[in-house]
Amino acid sequence: MTDGRPTAGTYRTVELPAVPGLGGLYARGAAASGRLAVTRRFGASDDVVGALPEVAYVVRDVRTDAARLTAYQHLLGEAATDALPAGFVHVLAFPVATALMTRSDFPLPLLGMVHLANTVTQHRAIRLGEPLDVRAWAQDLRPHRAGTQVDLVTEVSAADEVVWRGTSTYLAKGTSATGTASTSTDDEREAFVAPVPTGQWRLPADTGRRYAAVSGDRNPIHLSALSAKALGFPRAIAHGMYTASRALADVGAARGEAFVWTADFSKPVLLPSTPNVRIGHDADGFAYTVWRPGAQAPHLTGTVTPA
Amino acid sequence: MAASRSTAKSTETSAATSAIPPTSPRALVLGGNRIPFARAGGKYAHASNQDMLTAALDGLVARYGLQGERIGEVAAGAVLKHSRDFNLTREVVLGSALSPETPAYDLQQACATGLETVVSLSNKIRLGQIESAVAGGVDTTSDAPIAVSEGLRRALLDLSRAKTVGQKLAAAAKIRPKDLAPATPRTSEPRTGLSMGEHQALTTAQWGITREAQDEVAFASHQRLAAAWDAGFFDDLVTPYRGQSVDGNLRADTSLEKLAKLKPTFGLTLDTPPTMTAGNSTPLTDGASTVLLGNDAWADEHGLTPLAVVVDAEAGAVDFVHGVDGLLMAPAFAVPRLLARNGLTLADFDYVEIHEAFAATVLTTLAAWESEEFGKERLGLAGAFGTVDRNRLNVHGSSLAAGHPFAATGGRIVATISKELHARKAAEGRPVRALVSVCAAGGLGLTAILEAA
Amino acid sequence: MGDTYLNLVNSGVTAKIAKQLGLPQPAPLRRYRPGAPLLGGPALVVGTGADADGVAALLSRTWDVEVHRHATPELRYAAVVLVLTQVSHPDELSAPVLAAAGVLRSLSRGGRVVTLSREATADDAPAVAAARQGVDGLLRSLAKELRGGSTGNGIVMAGDVAADAPSVVGALRFFLSTRSAFVDGQLLTVSSGAGTLPETWERPLEGRVAVVTGAARGIGESIADTLARDGATVVAVDMPSAGEQLTRVANRVRGTALQLDVTADDAGTRILEHALARHGRLDIVVHNAGITRDKLLANMSPDKWDSVLAVNIAAQLRINEALLTSGDFTDAPRIVSLASTSGIAGNRGQTNYAASKGGVIGMVRATAPLLEAFGGTANAVAPGFIETEMTARIPAVTRQVARRLNSLQQGGQPVDVAEAVAFLASPAAGGVVGRVLRVCGQNMVGQ
Structure with missing residues (x-):
């Protein structure tokens, strides 16, 4: 960069x-x-x-x-x-x-x-x-x-x-x-059209706690509805990196060993949740989208492309 | 070789045996037996996989007089298995009327398990490794294994490994009340989290298959299966069990009107109107099936009439995880490869058996074969692969009517169509062929060609 | 099926009470076990002449039985064989009958009395016919006097059938043995010298292929077991809905199961095809499949009448026709059909059943001549009260009475019927043609 x-x-x-x-x-x-x-x-x-x-x-x-x-x-x-x-x-x-x-x-x-986006390049x-x-x-x-x-x-x-x-x-x-510069750098968001799902995630209420246990990231907004409420969320929300990492795992071995993995976090996943997922050959490599059926915006989108 | 033979004769004989490779034996379907399939929670609610497969195998032994016989090998499997059933098929053999010296092995390829046992045992017969075999499959959703929760499982494993009291207490302390709730086996795809029905709903919508078309497939399945039962077609293919003497799911009195009244059960979250109902999807079913295989010599020794030859088979798989193809679309790819290898087209088949996981599975497969675009882009053909004459499709009904005890379906199809092939050839005196196609979880598909013997 | 009464009167205190009250005292019957000696004691052969000498020689030399020609008082005999083939005047019955009478008191439990006589016909001199027919009455009455599970049966030789004819020898052995435990007061006519003696009496059906219909349970199941025990390869046939039980039977007897509705048009062809394909031949057909749909005739529905006739007789006729016209049922074939005492004596509420079973008797009589050219036979076995699932459904009091209405004062077991079937199916029985053998403990009704 x-x-x-x-x-x-x-x-x-x-x-x-x-x-x-x-x-x-x-x-x-x-x-x-x-x-x-x-x-x-x-x-x-x-x-x-x-x-x-x-x-x-x-x-x-x-x-x-x-x-x-x-x-x-x-x-x-x-x-x-x-x-x-x-x-x-x-x-x-x-x-x-x-x-x-x-x-x-x-x-x-x-x-x-708020974690807005994440890009990882693995060589x-x-x-x-x-x-x-x-x-x-x-x-x-x-x-x-x-x-x-x-x-x-x-x-x-x-x-x-x-x-x-x-x-x-x-x-x-x-x-x-x-x-x-004080001008906004944000682009106008395109209206979200849900793609054809390839799968579904069942994310139970303890999703945040379980990821906290393996990641060490015990941010209270992920741990319980109570601790999340204290920080202004109606319920606990899934770690953004948990959702992005699951999408990466869903891409599977086809991602290779050198890749660029991006994630744009649009809307938090309130737990528990059963969002739809699409992991497809929609970009150079793979693109993914995670959304709640009927939602106006996805939870997150991203790509996994060869580095 | 007799020493007194003339030199010329000896030379001729040895030349004949060494120059021409021995023709490999044919793998023949000699018969089959299954128990009637029962709806989950019905008459087999308390029967285990071992019970049902033993009943099916004993019925086969009784029909063909194989008591005490040492069969070359028995292979069978179950999709949902208890850990105690780690050696299910061998245990079934030991509890059957076959010789206890009959070897056995378990095999599992999801819903293709039954057909794969037929295919792999046939291959062994063709290689000359065995002369006879019994293929089979069984499944129960009534007596399905229930696992402890992941939390409890880990805690119990830790507990069993703990050596000191302190370690044991620490391990036990990890058990939470919610861990005590049992984890029932899920039928959803591990990599997508979607049930098979939800996957098929996506494919159904993608191919634009209508509710009416699906209900017609279901209706035909019930009509044809009922007709076959009425005609006594299953008299020598099925042995009753636990008071169940016909397939429990069969609704001879169903109608398109009745089917049209059912509420959709799959695809409810899609943008397109849902079309898949309990009527045009297979129900959870309990049952077991077996198929008797052998080469010509063995059949002859045992006075058994060969019904069909297992000609060839092709497995396929699709990348449904990344949405490339529908979960149950593998046969759409496997069949064209299988037919190309054998120099055949769909028109060369008198019978086409496509396992009715869902009515829509049959219809999406047919639609793919009829599609120019699919043929060109996905199959690499000049155009559409071909059309199946509906009168040749699932002539005695299929899983929508009979039910679908996962691993038992392959054996049901092979035994049924083999009998039909034999009867047709006997009536018409010409070669008669059947194509068998079974889709399976994990994006798998297994297809095979049978020919009347 | 258990007979509680029989058990009570044969054990301890209840046995004494029963005796004091003068209640019927049925004795437990001894049944056949392979390997057991033919008789449990010496046999007395009464009579003079070549036939009596031949019988005595057969018993002592071939069958290893201790044979006495003159009664030893107080000795416990296991069997008395009365050879009366040479009587030509009723006066001549006196000496042999009274000689036999002397040992009856000391006849062992489960003893056997067998008469050998010649058939009385209209062509005989009146005195000859009187003597011969007199044996019938003698035997039937004698059988009713025997106690302790002992039976009396007679062999009647027609025409010039010799006393050493295979069927005479076979019938004699059957009546002497425990195979005939529930056969009592019966006279079996041997019509010809046809038939062959088996190489071994333990497995007379070795190498023979037998089809048994209705083999899934009850008497049919027992017939399958018995034929297999005697060496036959058994094709067990029953309704597809009885397949689970049929499997059990077929696997036990190491035969094959054929699920088949005997009323199907092609039942005979399918039976024959199965037997030929699997076992290479068909020698014996036992028509055992039968149903009851009891109703007073006044209340009889067409369905009840027709279904009983269809299964119990029409199916047998159709199957026989298929077998007889096939050309593959020609090596000393045997047809054995199940009749019933109801078909002989009648039974209230069973007009349909009795019609079908009477029909069976007529059928075998008319079928037998068609088979004679191949050394074949057709015969019927008529069971009396047999302890089965079917009779277990009879109301308790009626059942108790029905059981006692015979000389043995008890119901028979399925195996008793099966033994009679096996005998008629055996090669030795080739001279028994178109007959009905009752297995009824000498039921009081009928012949």
Whole structure:
């Protein structure tokens, strides 16, 4: 990705001793979010967001174990091989990016941030036991019609070669970014026409809890109706990356070992749910759509195409 | 070889035996037996797969006088199996009137299980590995295995592996009340989460198959099966069991009007009007079937009249997971390959047996074969593959009327059509052929050619 | 089917009470077991002349029985054979009959009395005919006097049939053996010297192929078992709806099951085709399939009348015709049909059934001559009260009375009928043609 914006190359590198635990990060994030709210309330430019920290976090020699991998693979419907599913690499590496978002100088509140989109490029299969280096940073703070969005980039390298790169786009609602054009970058959405389904997912109420158990992502909006209500959702919602990873698993072995996997999260999946799914040869490689029958917009769409 | 023979004669004889490869034996259908199929929860509600398959096998043994006979091999299977049935077919043989020295194995290819046992045993006969065989299949949805929930299963496994009291307590503590609810087997496709009916509903809509056309297929199935029962056609194909003496699902008195009144059950969430009802879909059924196979020599030794030759078979599969083709459309691809290999066209068949998983399955298969576009783009042909004369299709009814105990359906079809082939050839004195097509879960299909012996 | 009364009067306290009250004292009957000796004790052969000598020699030399020509007082005899073939005047009955009388008191339980005599005809001198016919009355009365499960039966030789004719020998062995446990007071006529003695009396039907209709249960099931025990390969036939039971029978007897409605037009052809294809031949057909639809004639519906006649007699006629015209039923074939004492003596409420069973008797009489050229026979067996599922449905009191209305004071077992069928189906019975053999314990009604 070369878009002329500051990248990891120009950022200061901070090496963390280990991948931070997400639980602690959410606690810190909650505190930081509170602090941000306080700052904004008393600040001169209410709702105006500051710049991104020009810092890249690095964790070296990240490893995982077979038990955790297998639990993930079984839950998502991946074959229990020693190749790490691209979604699992995300689970492994993303806490490093999350840690960035809990920095006191990170301009957006972690809690309540909405995962808008995700793109993963996997260059080759990553094997269980390979020592991995994870590098994460934030970039592209920009306005969204509903607030401010930012990309969290995570790169995973093996033997100094980038083998996996993920970009997660988040939206902080109700804030506006500084230093960027104020015109909306959002395109007009095309009216959604439901395709012919190829399948159906039965997502029980505990879907979020089960994914939290294998991913470590215990964001309260996914865990229970009660905790989700506290954050403004009528019921618990499925992790976006869970749904995207299931779609990736549904594509199956046909995706190959090097691919680009995208996801656009339009509407959250309120649990429990039985959405329709289409996984088809509709793009260069595969395209997928997940929607509730009769809905005006899909839950998510995405592609899995050769890298 | 006799030493006194002249040199010339000996040479001639040995030349004859070594130069010409021995012709491989024919695999013959010699007969069959099944128990009447019963609706789930009906007369076989408390019969296990082993009970039903034993009844079907014992009936076969009785019909053909095979008591104490060491059959080359018995192969059968069930789609829904208890873990205790890990060696189902062998256990059935041991409990039957056959010789306990008869080997057996289990086989499973979803709804194609029954036909695949016929195909693979026929291949063994043709290779000369065995001279006789019994193919079969059984399924019960009434006595289906119920598994413990995934949570309880894992906890119990952990518990059994735990060595210390502490480990055992920890494992036991993981069991939650909701884990105690049993997990019943689902008939939905593991990779898509859709039931077979929902999958077929998609295909049905894609091919624009009407409700009326489906009901007509169902009506014909009941009419023809009822006629066959009335004519005593099944007298030497079926042995009653547990007070069930005809197929329990058969509705001889059904009508197009009655079928038209049924509410749709599949495809309710699609944009197109739903067309698939309980009347034009197969019901959950319990039953078992067997087919007796052998080569000419074995048939002759046992005074058995060969009914049909198992000529060839072709399996197929489709990528339904990515929506390329409908779940049950594999036979639409397998049959053209099978016929091409044998230099035959649809017009060469006097009988076409297409398993009626749903009336729409038959109709979408026929529609695909009649489609120019499908023929050109999907089959790589110059045009449409061909048309099946409806008078040759499922002449004695099929699964819509008889019911469909998954693994037992193949045996039902093979035995029925083999008898019909033999009778037709006896009447007309010309070669008579049948095409058999069975679709199966997982996007599978198995097709075979039978010829009157 | 159990006979509680029979069990009660034969055990402990209840037996004593029954005796004091003078109630009928039926004795448990001994039935045939392969391997058991023909008789459980010595036999007394009464009579003089070549026939008596021949019988004595047969018993002692061939059948390994201890034979006495003169009664030893107080000795317990297992059998008495009265050879009366040479009597030419009723006066001549006195000596042999009274000689036999002396040992009757000490006849062992389940003992046998068998008379051998010649048929009385109109061509005989009156005194000869009187003597010969006198044997009939003698035997029938004697049978009624015997107790303890003992039976009396007679063999009547027609024309110039020799005493060593296969059927005379076969019938003698049948009557002496436990195979005839429930046959009592019967006179069986041997018409000719046809028939062949078996290589072994244990398996007289070895190599023969037999079809039994109605073989799924009851008497038919027992016939299948018995024919198979005697060496026959059995084709078990019954209605398709009885297939499950039929399978059990066919697999037990190691035969084949043929699900078939005997009233079907092509039943005979299908039976023959099955037997020829599977077993290479057909030698014996046992027409056992039968139904009852009891109703007083005044209340009889067409359906009840017609269905009974269709199954019980019309089907047999049609099947026989198919067999007889096929050219494949020609190696000393045997047809054995099930008649009934109802068809002989009549039974209230069974006009349809009795008509069909009387019809059977007429049918075998007229069918037998058609088979004689091939050494074949057609005969009927007429069961009396037999303990079956069918008779178990008779109301209790009626059933108890029906059971006692015979000399053995009990109902017979299906196997008793089956034994008689097996005898008539055997090669030795070739001289018994167009006859009816009753298996009724000498029922009081009828002949």
